[in-house]
Amino acid sequence: MAGPPKTRAQAEKQSDSSSNGSSSASRDPTQRSETKSIPRLDGNRDPNIKYAVDYTVATDLKNISDFLGLAGWYTARGITIPSSLPQRPKNFNINGKECAIKLNTFNVAKAPDTIVHQYDLSYNGDAEDYTKRVLLRKIWNSSAVKTALGEPTNLWVWDTNKLAWSGRRLERDDLRISVDLDAEEGRPTKPGARGNKHVIHVKWTRKVDFIHLNAFLQGQASWSTDCIDTINFLDHVMREWSSQRYTQIKKSFFQRGQERFDLGGGVEAFKGVFASLRPVLDDKFQKSLSVNVDVANGTFWRSQDLTAAVIQVFNCSLPQFTVMYRSALRDWNASTLKRDLRKFKRVGVSTTHTKLPTQWTIDEFVNLDVNQATFPDPDDRTKRISVAKYFKNKYNINCMIHVPVVKMTKKIRKEPVYMPIDVLKIDANQRYNTKLSDIQTSSMIKFAVTLPKDRWAAVEQGVRLLNWAEDPYLRHYGLQVNSNPSKVKARVLPSPNVQFGPGSKEATIKAGDLIQGRWRLDNRKFAMINKLNPIKSWGVCCIQVPRGTPPVPAVEAFIQKFIQIYEGHGGGVLAHPQHGKKPWMGGGNLADGGEMVAKVWNATGNRYNSPPNFLMFIVSDRNVDVYRRIKKSCDIRFGVASQVLQGRHVMSASPQYISNVCMKVNAKLGGATCVAKSNLIPKIAPKSASIPTMVVGADVSHPAPGAASAEAASFAAITVSADIHFARYWAEVQTNGNRVEMVTTSNIDDHFGYMAKNWMQKIGQGRPPQRVLYIRDGVSEGQYAAVLEEEVRDMKECFKKLGCKEIPKFTVVIAGKRHHIRFFPDAGKGDRNGNPLPGTLVETGCTHPFEFDFYLCSHVAIKGTARPIHYQCILNEGEWLSAELQQFIFEHSYQYVRSTTPVSLHPAVYYAHLAADRSRAHINDSPVSSGKKESKAEKKTTVGSSKQTVEIAPLMGIPNARGLKDVMWYI
Template sequence: MGGPSKRHARAEKKASGSGPGSSEGQQSSSNALTQRSTPRSIPRIDGNRDPVAIGGRIPVEYSKANDLKNISEFLGMAGWYVARGYAIPDSLPSRPPKFNNFGREISLTLNTYNVLQSPSTPVHQYDVAWGQSTDATKRILIKKIWNSKAVKSALGEPLNLWIYDGNKLAWSGKKLDREETRIQVDLDAEEAQEAIAAGRTPRARSSEKKNVHQLFVRLTRTVDFAHLNAFLTGHASWSADCIDTVNFLDHVMREGPSQKYTQIKKSFFQRGEQRFDLGQGIEAFKGVFSSLRPVLNDKKEKCLSVNVDVANGTFWRAQELSRAIAQAFNTTPAKFQADFVNAKRDWRHSMLRKDLSRFKRLGVTATHNKSNLTQWTIDEFVGLDCHEAKFNDPDDKTNTKQISVYQYYKSKYNIECTPRLPVVRMTKKIRKGPVYIPMEHLRIDANQRYNSKLSDKQTSEMIKFAVTLPPARWQAVENGVKLLDWNNDKYLRHYGIKISPTPSKVKARVLPSPTLQFGPSVPNGKPATVPEKDLIQGRWRLDGKRFIQPNTREITAWGVCVISGRGGLPKPVVEKFASEFIRVYESHGGRFAAHPKFQKKPFICEGNLARGGEMVADAYNACGNYFNMRPMFMMFIVNDRNVEVYRRIKKSCDCRFGVASQVVQSRHVGAAQAQYISNVCMKVNAKLGGCTSYAASTTLPKINPKMKSIPTMVIGADVSHPAPGAGSDQAASFAALTVSSDVTLTRYWAECNTNGNRVEMVTTHNINQHLGNMIKNWMTRVGNGQPPQRVLYIRDGVSEGQYAAVLEEEVRDMKSAFLTQGAKAVPKFTVAIAGKRHHVRFFPEGPGRDRNGNPLPGTLVETGVTHPFEFDFYLCSHVAIKGTARPIHYQVILNEGEWEGPEIQQFLFEHSYHYVRSTTPVSLHPAVYYAHLAADRSRAHLNESPVSSGKKEANAPKQASNTGSSSKQKVEIAPLIGMGNFLGLKEAMWFV
């Protein structure tokens, strides 16, 4: 990694001008909290975000560095290094020479289809550019120009079929006569000709502005398929030519379907598909996803393959805009008018304006003129109604007279607009002035994607719609293949591409299950174990089981706060639940110390939500006074799943009082079922220093007999970002780091903080402060003053284009943190990326499946869909309770610890049984799962809306960051409020 990293850092430093005399070198100390200690590298070019040219060099020699965002995914880590113009590092692990042969072999079908034939003749790649009068950001306009008769004629279509990526690149099998071709397109003239041919009267056009555009098509290179073939056969390494080829083939795959269906990235939705109503004006329907990638196929040969899967899309319902608003806000016309009048007092900062911003960039049709329906794009709702919104009167020759929207529609169309409703401003201007249209005369166009976050109710409905069992999902995949219709795709046929209609079938393995141990039923007895058949089926019961490690400190003083209001419980019901909780927890080994006066019973009080954060303080202080000692544990009984109430409770308990807490719902408390109480006990036990069970391996000692004698630390990390929608460009991202806290790797510490706005890599500050603190604890409490010899770092949530940044930034900072904490030698790092955002699914046959048709826990796939040369695999370690199981894609991008393939695969699988709050194995390694939980919980620790009068909380210093952010301006993100640690809460599993 050394060579590429240094060159990359030097190039960026030069490009950004961050030398001693630059403004970058004079950043404030608050900025430094979320900025990296050295210039950021690869995340700026991650395949999803617009990249920045580095040091003036243009990756892959495309016409602009911005074109790199259009290259295909699934290039592998080496492919992304080449895409950026850097040498492939020697440290990149290659696929192990031998496949895993542990466990038993099964057959399964993958939703992948091998490419049987690729083009044999060269294809010419062109750069597409536009004249100054064309706004290239308007995708609909660009598409209209490209599909114009003038362009098609100049490019020789339909005899010569062109492929266009919709942005800057186009391909043709036939070379144009000139190196650069200039094409002039008059869209108004073409539209008039079409109207005349159809017997209609052409629309009158303004003489001021002509709808004329210049298009420039320039030859840049030749795509030669010999390079990709040489790579796949092992005779050549990745090259820019390989990437050109994969990129071209990926776009050929999309060209035909994109002309027949609604395209969203690599998914296609049929316009006549049956809709499913999600509520609030949003609907869902199914489409098909397809993507091309190089793979090690089912015959263990290197080739290209197409992944086909179901795509579930959310769309705006095609209906009147006013009706959509009524549904979205669950309001009536009269109430919406009243809300608008109130919001106008401070429209700029009003919640109504913020909520209406979700309609921004939505395509609508104006319906006031039935004979001439016109399409527009919403810019925003303005704080003016039809009487207040004015524009230049089009009938005024002097262009000085203003006319209101109401007056214009009354005189022009004899329509009386509705007052006290915001008018809608469109993106397009007429005579350099704004276009206002009353919202009641707009209709939302069909098949427009809904990009904002779904509500809880919509999410629940979406899950019902999207979740299907394997037989139904496989039927949908086959329907998708029919929809793509490869045999009749004129573009595939034109370029000589053939795809197998038969899916890939591979030999997979079901890895051996570990021995799952619980605590002995009697002192000094043998650990109780779970029957093997339960492990294979992926579910077991806690009945009669004692936790392998009970709470380390006996519970003496604890309280139960019952939130009053609708659904609140009477005290006798709560007392009964508390008694059952004590009984069940003790049956699992939980430890209580009888109080001299109150025995084991908790203090029970009532909480009033109107008190805000003081409600928690009231309960905590009353409990402390009752027992005359600091409460060890607090339980809160809430009446519904209100996330704001939950976070309010957690914020006070975690940050103000440093006490472990558990929130339960009143309906479950009232039922007081033993199984529910056992589930609560697992969480409480972990928060108080205990552990549920331990997976003892009989397989790992066979793979690596020295494994137990090698001190090993597991680190997990996750960065979560704000949901898309209004305000997300100012909201915080959260970074969570977890570290194993014992030699059995069953318990974990976790620390979190804000991570700028949409900064994907964990910042240097967060690694130094939070991981550094946990490293120090590990060396003191686990390593006897010494660092571990091996570190397994499991990272979640990064795209393939960001793998290198994980190494060059996060791992670099982690190694530095070990040295800072006094380690004499840096541990050997092995880094695995855990990916779940993919479309690969397993459809096992015979004994390899459960009763629903899903794979059994431990199903491992190493061929058919994996990278031809790099160290990756798919592992399904869990049992799918609903729908079709989604395996986790693990890719090992660094292996200094020299983990063998079977060793890391078995390790990841067996540790899925270690998850402390579940009686099933989980899909992700617990280190990553805990990072998910901690990142989500840390949202409760935001330094805003203090839980009390909270002056000491509200004035925490802010940290600013625009590094890696999608925001155009600097965004100040305050760090989280620190957690209280009076009873060692930070060292417990507070996040479960």
């Protein structure tokens, strides 16, 4: 909820928010309205739309703190808080066993009670772009500014952009300060060069007091922009001193000079500390403020010569790089070299050929070397001089040839600046933003993963680094943080009764195995098997490579074992009158491209005189391109279920590995591994089982940052439960523009609508569900409202289009993984690694003061410290009881079809992850074969993060002639 129920009506007046497209407080936020509070694009909102940056407006959204909750974001946007927003349940969950948990949160012992003055900052002068944080930092830290603002006597807090706060009000509310950075740096501006003079405009805008926040936390007032201002200020006060001593990346701090861990490719990692202040329901059941402290793992460019970095990125020698460059010149714009060099964009470098290093920022590598790149000769402006000749004449340096020069972001006299790569060095402590390679990712995991005791030691070290007791800014503003962590009484929820199929030697899992979160499939039969679709016409292709291809006898032995174990789990393999149960087997050649799969398909079909219903491929390694090529042909061209195996596992033929493969094969043919039966929900919600319920999961995955991400597609995946046990799920995936976070209206109409109709026909007996549980993954707090106002509204429209007289009641839960809350059980109360047991539920100490959220750890971490999932209920039309919803989510983690452990995330969302990742194989721009059989689909135009028009082609559709869309094809 937004605050105490009686005072919610005291929110911002309607007149303040009418211009922002708000609606009345009583309006259902999922219903369609003519005026929308959030802009839409291609059906739904593009999250990268920029709001006006004007800090004199109370509802400005720039740089406000996290963890405000949905009501806080409604207030920040000037929109009336809807009455449908679920409030924190009056009673906490009392089921299961109590468990003492230490959290990595630290309560604020004393908040400021003085008045703080907030100032708005603006800049003008010689610079063309005043959004560059490096320039703004130089201006702010200049002696001219410090003197004018009365520092160090008066300690100012700055947000590194447009806001600043002071404990004392300046004599003038409107102050302009002139700064000459060239003079301050001891290098006067050269005649004829562009100056480096700036003016910072400091304007008083408002008082930040703590009365409103205290009243809100004490239940005496609702959310207000004053509360948000105060939390924003406190969050920046917490970071000010640390940002001056350490390298700051958002809310994380990294010690300069700390020991680095080499990830290869010119990238290194090191650990830091994360700290964030937020309002919480604390461990003493008080609404207060708390600071979340955790380990931060950062990746940074190694500080070294740019030439060395380029060579490391491409893992080659300098002569090899020159060959690559010459080859790329044939078609530079389409070359992979140009694309991969984009990862250096915006990297800061310094010159090595001058006494006083000059700092530059890389814009791009260009298709010119030092002899080809020219600029106006400083000695004779009527002539141009090459970069090579200039450096030889002025510095007596022979620059490297046959390698690209670097164009910088800064221009001189409107001319681009070109620099040779061999006179540049990458500056220290710069974040590496591009996606890591597989090898780098593996190294990063080894570096980042730590056991709970080690992670807690790192948290304590982080608290010592932050050193709150000695922080001059905290002391100056009267903020005190308790250095002792929060300790809460958590609950370990009761495990469900996990059941397997009839004929199993052990039809259920022992209680001890359920609590430990791991069991075996030995002598157990799958709970669901599609008897109408046994393996009957199938083939096995072993892809031939020079090394790593299993010999034919090993493959035959593996297939024999697979049949034996699959049938042992209840799976069906039909015997052919002539060939028995032995599949077609043959080799495959990657040089054939997509035609390799066609040859396997044809050979298998000819053998059985019927279309294949299952194909198996054995590959030599984890090559994602080979995998996607196979999946694209099987899924799109032939609509057949397929399984890819690694040769080394085929060679070892481990029964446990084969059982894992069997689980996936069974799901792809229409089955499910096990079913979780609740022992608790029938007691706390007796009518629950009789209410027709549909579970929906959704996730939107975006391209990794770095090269070509501005033109790449995002993928929206939606899953819908396909049986009454919620064990199987249909999935539909489609491109979703470029970095568009909300699932577009067209995607919901086409794909959710299709599955909703399927559900009504096959499960609902022609009727819609009475309630829908929609679990949405991957959205930030600022986008919660858009999920309701756009995605849920569009889903309801789908049911209307299907002719439903009564629209299902929606309950919407956001599942969040990207947070820094961790559980640390008392010694001996967790698992063998010190992690919490599956089912550990935390409702206090780190949760929102008023809204309905909780943290649930439903799995056992194989490595490192377990990360709980943060679930927040933002709509509850279905009137789920809190204990029922928590238990339902936990119990379903035990019936994930391809695992013999409970999983961390509700399977509906987990499956959406898998489907979105699998859909990358269905992209339309890489043909299955030679491309002759393909036609280009109509492209959708969206505006992506690059602010340029981006054409995103839809995925190629999965044919359903053989029922592939009706099973879990993505597993």
